[in-house]
Amino acid sequence: MxxxxxxxxxxxxxxxxxxxxxxxxxxxxxxxxxxxxxxxxxxxxxxxxxxxxxxxxxxNLTGLLTAIATLGFDGLSDAMEAAAEVAACRANGNRLAAICDAYLATALDKPGRFRVVFGQMGLNWEEPAFKRAAGRAFGILVRETRCELGRESGDDLLARHPPSFAGEPDLAAILFVWSVTHGFTTLLIDGQLDFLAEEGGREVLLGLYSRQLVAILIAALRTLDLPPPEALANPRGDG
Amino acid sequence: MxxxxxxxxxxxxxxxxxxxxxxxxxxxxxxxxxxxxxxxxxxxxxxxxxxxxxxxxxxNLTGLLTAIATLGFDGLSDAMEAAAEVAACRANGNRLAAICDAYLATALDKPGRFRVVFGQMGLNWEEPAFKRAAGRAFGILVRETRCELGRESGDDLLARHPPSFAGEPDLAAILFVWSVTHGFTTLLIDGQLDFLAEEGGREVLLGLYSRQLVAILIAALRTLDLPPPEALANPRGDG
DNA sequence: TCGCTATCTTGACGACGTCAAGATTGATTT
DNA sequence: AAATCAATCTTGACGTCGTCAAGATAGCGA
Known part of the structure; x- marks a missing residue:
C-alpha cells in the first residue's frame, strides 16, 4: 500500500x-x-x-491527471535529451535512434503514467505548465528529426505564434518518426503484440524494435531525402 | 437519445x-x-x-466491450479488404497504401469503437470470436505487407500453432507498417495533433498522412528491400 | 399440461466523483 | 499580542456506476 x-x-x-x-x-x-x-x-x-x-x-480529477501528464511529458523530454546526449558522444551513435529508444523505454518504465499522457482520460490542455511540457517534448522531436535530415536548426517551429506548421516541409518526416515510435510503443504497452511473444517474452519485441524498426526508420529518412515535397508527391498514383 | x-x-x-x-x-x-x-x-x-x-x-461490462471490439476488428478487416480490392483495380494503385488509408478512415469514422478495440479497457482475449476477428485483421496486414515486399504468400503465419513469429524475417516490416499506421491514427484520434491543425483543420493532417506519410512508408519498404536481416543488423553502431 | 430453464426485474451493496457547509489553522493586519 | 481573514481540510450527502442475490416471468420441450 x-x-x-x-x-x-x-x-x-x-x-x-x-x-x-x-x-x-x-x-x-x-x-x-x-x-x-x-x-x-x-x-x-x-x-x-x-x-x-x-x-x-x-x-477535480482532470486536474490531478493533468499534473501527472505534465510529469510524464517532462520525464519523456528528460529521457530523450539524455539519450541523445549519450548517443552523440558515441562513435556511430545516432541521436534520433536514441530518442526513439528512450521513448519506448520511458513508456515501459512507467506504463500507467504514459497512458495518462496519451490516453483518452481528457486532460486540461489549457494548463500552462502542461502545455509547456508538451511543447518541450515535441520540440525535441522536431529538432532531432531536422538534425537527422541535415537541416540547419533555423527557426524554432514551436516559437511561432500561433504555431502553424502548415507549410513546414519537414512536418511529414517529423510525424513519420513520431508515428512509428508512438505506434509501436502503444501497441506494445497495451498488449496488442502479446500474442507474438508467447515464448520469447517482450525482450524479443524490444530487440526487434530497437535493432530493426528504428533502423528502418533512420534508413528511410536518409535514403529518401524527402524534400522538396514535390519529389514525393503522389508516387502511389491513386490520388 | x-x-x-x-x-x-x-x-x-x-x-x-x-x-x-x-x-x-x-x-x-x-x-x-x-x-x-x-x-x-x-x-x-x-x-x-x-x-x-x-x-x-x-x-459483465468487459463482455460487452469485447463484443464491440469484435465488431471493431471485423469492420477494420472489411474496410481494409475493400480498400485493397479497389486499389488493385486501379492503375498504379497500391494495396498496402490503401490499407493504411482504410485503417485511419475506419478509426475516424467510429472513434469510440476504435478506442474500445485499442484502448486500455481490458477486453477478454480468450473470447474465441474476438480472437478470430483480431487474427483476421492482423492476417490481412501480414498478407499485404508481404505482397508489397514481393514475397510469395507461402505459409500463413497465423495458421501456426502456437503462432510463433520469432524467426519470421518480415515481422519487422509488418510491425513497421502497423506502427506507422496505428501511431498516426492514435495520435490524431486522441487529439495529440490538434495543436498542429488550428487553422487548416484535420483535412490538412489527413492529406499529409495519405499523401506523404504513407508514401514514405511504401517507398521505404521498396527501396530498403529488407531481408536478409543481416543487411540491417546494427547500422546504427550503438549496440 | 406440466415443469424446466433461460431470461429479466427488483432491491441492495460498496465505490466512485463532486458539492455545500462547517471546522481548523497559518498568516496578515491592527 | 489580539483580531481578522483566507486558505485548507473534514463531514455528510447526492447521484451514478458495476455487480450480485433473490424472485418473477415466459418460452419450450417432455
Missing part, C-alpha cells in the same frame, strides 16, 4: 504539502494498479486526507 | 434479442458520447431493459 504517513509534513488538520503528496500517491497507484485502478479517493486515502481535500489543489 | 422502443422485438417481459439490442445501443452511445460517456446502465436503458439484464448475455 505504501501509505504515506497520515497527515504528514505537519501532523494535524492541515497537511502542509498535499499537492506533492497527492502526486506521489498518484504515481504509486499508477505503478501498482495501473490506470484502470486509478482513483481520486484512493490517492487521497494514501495521502491521509479526505476525498474532498484534493479539490483545492487540482480542482 | 435514440431510445430503442422499450421491450422491442417481443413486447413483454422477455426482450427477444437483447444481445443485438445492447450492441446497437452501445454503438449509439459510443457515437454520441464517446468512450468516456460509455456506461453499461446507459446501454441497458436504451435497450429498454434493467441494468442487470445484460449480464446473462455478456457476463
Amino acid at each position: 505504501t501509505k504515506i504517513e497520515a497527515g504528514s509534513a505537519r501532523g494535524g488538520y492541515h497537511h502542509g504539502d498535499l499537492r506533492q503528496a497527492m502526486i506521489t500517491a498518484a504515481e504509486a497507484v499508477l505503478a501498482e494498479k495501473g490506470l484502470a485502478g486509478f482513483t481520486l479517493r484512493e490517492c487521497a486515502r494514501r495521502a491521509g486526507v479526505s476525498p474532498a481535500a484534493p479539490a483545492h489543489h487540482f480542482g | 435514440t431510445k430503442i422502443e422499450a421491450g422491442s422485438a417481443r413486447g413483454g417481459y422477455h426482450h427477444g434479442d437483447l444481445r443485438q439490442a445492447m450492441i446497437t445501443a452501445a454503438e449509439a452511445v459510443l457515437a454520441e458520447k464517446g468512450l468516456a460517456g460509455f456506461t453499461l446502465r446507459e446501454c441497458a436503458r436504451r435497450a429498454g431493459v434493467s441494468p442487470a439484464a445484460p449480464a446473462h448475455h455478456f457476463g
